[in-house]
Amino acid sequence: MHKTLSGAMLALALAGIAVDAGAKGPATKGNEAATAHYFAGLVSGADPKLAELTMFFSQMPKGGDLHHHYSGALYAEQYVDFLDKQGLCVNKTTYRIETNKAVIDAERALPAAQRNCLSSGEVYADDAAYRELLQRWSSKDFRNHGAVQPPPDRQFFQTFGFFGPVSNANFNEGLQTLKQRAIAENVSYIETMFKMAPFSTDAGFDARAWQARDDAELTALMRSQLAQLNQDAGFQRTIDDYVAKIASAAAGIDDDKFTMRYQSYVLRLLAPSQVFSSMVAGFKAAGQSELIVGVNIVGQESQMVSMRDYTLHMKMFQFLKAQYPNVKVALHAGELALGDVAPEGLKFHIDQALALGHADRIGHGIDLAHESNVLGIMKKMREADIPVEINLTSNDFINGVRGEAHPVTLYRKHGVPFVISTDDAGVTRHDLSNEYMLFASRYKPDYAEVKRLSYDSVRYAFLPEAQKQRLKRQLDVRFGKFEADIAALDRQRTAPAR
The missing domain is CATH 3.20.20.140 (Metal-dependent hydrolases)
Known part of the structure; x- marks a missing residue:
C-alpha cells in the first residue's frame, strides 16, 4: 500500500489516520455523491431531521473553530473541579468564589453543616447549590423554566465574573x-x-x-x-x-x-x-x-x-x-x-x-x-x-x-x-x-x-500557508473516511427490503 501514497498521506497512515489510497478516484467521488444524497434527505421538507443531522455533524470532519474564547469555552463543571486545585471555595449565597485565605480557613474550621463556603465536593453533594451554581455560571436552564432571571445579555456577560478566579489558572x-x-x-x-x-x-x-x-x-x-x-x-x-x-x-x-x-x-x-x-x-x-x-x-x-x-x-x-x-x-x-x-x-x-x-x-x-x-x-x-x-x-x-x-x-x-x-x-x-x-x-x-x-x-x-496545507491534507483523508461511512449508510437506507 505504501507505494501508492504520497509522503504526506503515508505520514498520516503511519500516525493511525485512515487513508484511502484512491482518494481522488471514482470511488471517492461516488462516496461524496452518496453523502450529498443522504444529507439532502436530512434537510428536505418542512421539518429537518434534527437528530440525524446532529449525528451527521458529530461525525463530519470540521476543520477548525476560529471564533473561540478560552474562558467561555470550558464548562462550569470543570471550573467547579478547579476550586479544590486552587484551595478555594464558592459562597453558596452569592455563588462567588472566595479568594480570601483567612475567610476560607475560618470556613473550613466550621462543621460541614454550618459552612457557607463550599469545596468542589461539597458543591457536588448539595444538589440545590450545584444546580443554582450552573444557572449562575452558564446559560443552563435559562429557557426551560420560569424563574425570575436577568436579561440574556446580562446573564451571559455576568458569568465571567463568577468563574474568573479559576479561569485565570490551570x-x-x-x-x-x-x-x-x-x-x-x-x-x-x-x-x-x-x-x-x-x-x-x-x-x-x-x-x-x-x-x-x-x-x-x-x-x-x-x-x-x-x-x-x-x-x-x-x-x-x-x-x-x-x-x-x-x-x-x-x-x-x-x-x-x-x-x-x-x-x-x-x-x-x-x-x-x-x-x-x-x-x-x-x-x-x-x-x-x-x-x-x-x-x-x-x-x-x-x-x-x-x-x-x-x-x-x-x-x-x-x-x-x-x-x-x-x-x-x-x-x-x-x-x-x-x-x-x-x-x-x-x-x-x-x-x-x-x-x-x-x-x-x-x-x-x-x-x-x-x-x-x-x-x-x-x-x-x-x-x-x-x-x-x-x-x-x-x-x-x-x-x-x-x-x-x-x-x-x-x-x-x-x-x-x-x-x-x-x-x-x-x-x-x-x-x-x-x-x-x-x-x-x-x-x-x-x-x-x-x-x-x-x-x-x-x-x-x-x-502560515504550509500549516494550512497540512491541515487541509488531514481533512482530505478524514472526509474520505467519513464519506465512505455515510455512503454505506445511504446504501443501507435505500436498499430494497427482502
Whole structure:
C-alpha cells in the first residue's frame, strides 16, 4: 500500500489516520455523491431531521473553530473541579468564589453543616447549590423554566465574573480538555482568544485622546505614547512574561491530530490608555511568538464605554496595524441588534472595523442590515476575501437574532465568505457540531456548501500557508473516511427490503 501514497498521506497512515489510497478516484467521488444524497434527505421538507443531522455533524470532519474564547469555552463543571486545585471555595449565597485565605480557613474550621463556603465536593453533594451554581455560571436552564432571571445579555456577560478566579489558572489542564473535546467531535484546529494582553495606565493620555481635535492630533498622540512604551523596560517585561505564560500553557497541546493557536485580546471597556497599551502589547507579543497569531478586541459592544470609544479604538487599530503590518487582526464588530442601542449606533461598526481597523476577519457582524454602507461592506468583504465568523447559538441567546433575521442570509446571498464557529460554548452549553446542525436545519444548504465551510475554517485560519496545507491534507483523508461511512449508510437506507 505504501507505494501508492504520497509522503504526506503515508505520514498520516503511519500516525493511525485512515487513508484511502484512491482518494481522488471514482470511488471517492461516488462516496461524496452518496453523502450529498443522504444529507439532502436530512434537510428536505418542512421539518429537518434534527437528530440525524446532529449525528451527521458529530461525525463530519470540521476543520477548525476560529471564533473561540478560552474562558467561555470550558464548562462550569470543570471550573467547579478547579476550586479544590486552587484551595478555594464558592459562597453558596452569592455563588462567588472566595479568594480570601483567612475567610476560607475560618470556613473550613466550621462543621460541614454550618459552612457557607463550599469545596468542589461539597458543591457536588448539595444538589440545590450545584444546580443554582450552573444557572449562575452558564446559560443552563435559562429557557426551560420560569424563574425570575436577568436579561440574556446580562446573564451571559455576568458569568465571567463568577468563574474568573479559576479561569485565570490551570491553563494547560483547561486547554487539554478543549483539545480532547475537539478531537472527540472531529475538530482539528482551534484558534482561541486566550488571555488579555497586559496594559498600563496614563491619565494624561486618556484626557488627550478624548479631546483630540482631529486625526492628525490623535495620531501624533499615539506615536508619542508608542515611543514611550517602546522605551519602558518594565512594560516589555510584562509582554515577555505574557508570551512565556502562553508558551507554558500550550506545552503538549499540538500533535499530529490537533493544532491550537492563540489570539491576544484587549478589553474595550477600559480607559483609552489601557486599551492602547494593551493593543501595543498584543501586537508585540504576536511578533515575538509563532503561537500568537492575531489580535482581537472583546467586551460587550453595547455597553456605554464600548459605544463611546468605538471609533477611537478602530483608529488605534489603524495606527498599530501600520506599525505592525504582518500581524493579523480579527475584530468583534456589529454584535448588536435593533434595540440594544440607539438606532444610530447600528450604522457603522462593521464598516469602521474594515475601513479603519483593517480587520482580516469580522466576528459576529450581526448588525449588517442596519449599517449605512451595507452594500459597500459586502462588496469589500467579498472582493477582499474577508470572512465573517458566524456564531448562531450566541447571537440567538445574547441578541435574540435567529432564523431568517440572521444576516448569514445576506452574507450567503451576496457571496461574502463566512465560517461557522462557537464563541463561548461552555457558557451557552453547546459545541461546534451543534452550530453546523443549526445552520443546516435553518438554511437548508447542500452538502457541498457545508463541506466547503469545513475547509474554509482552515483556509481563513491565521496560520502560515504550509500549516494550512497540512491541515487541509488531514481533512482530505478524514472526509474520505467519513464519506465512505455515510455512503454505506445511504446504501443501507435505500436498499430494497427482502
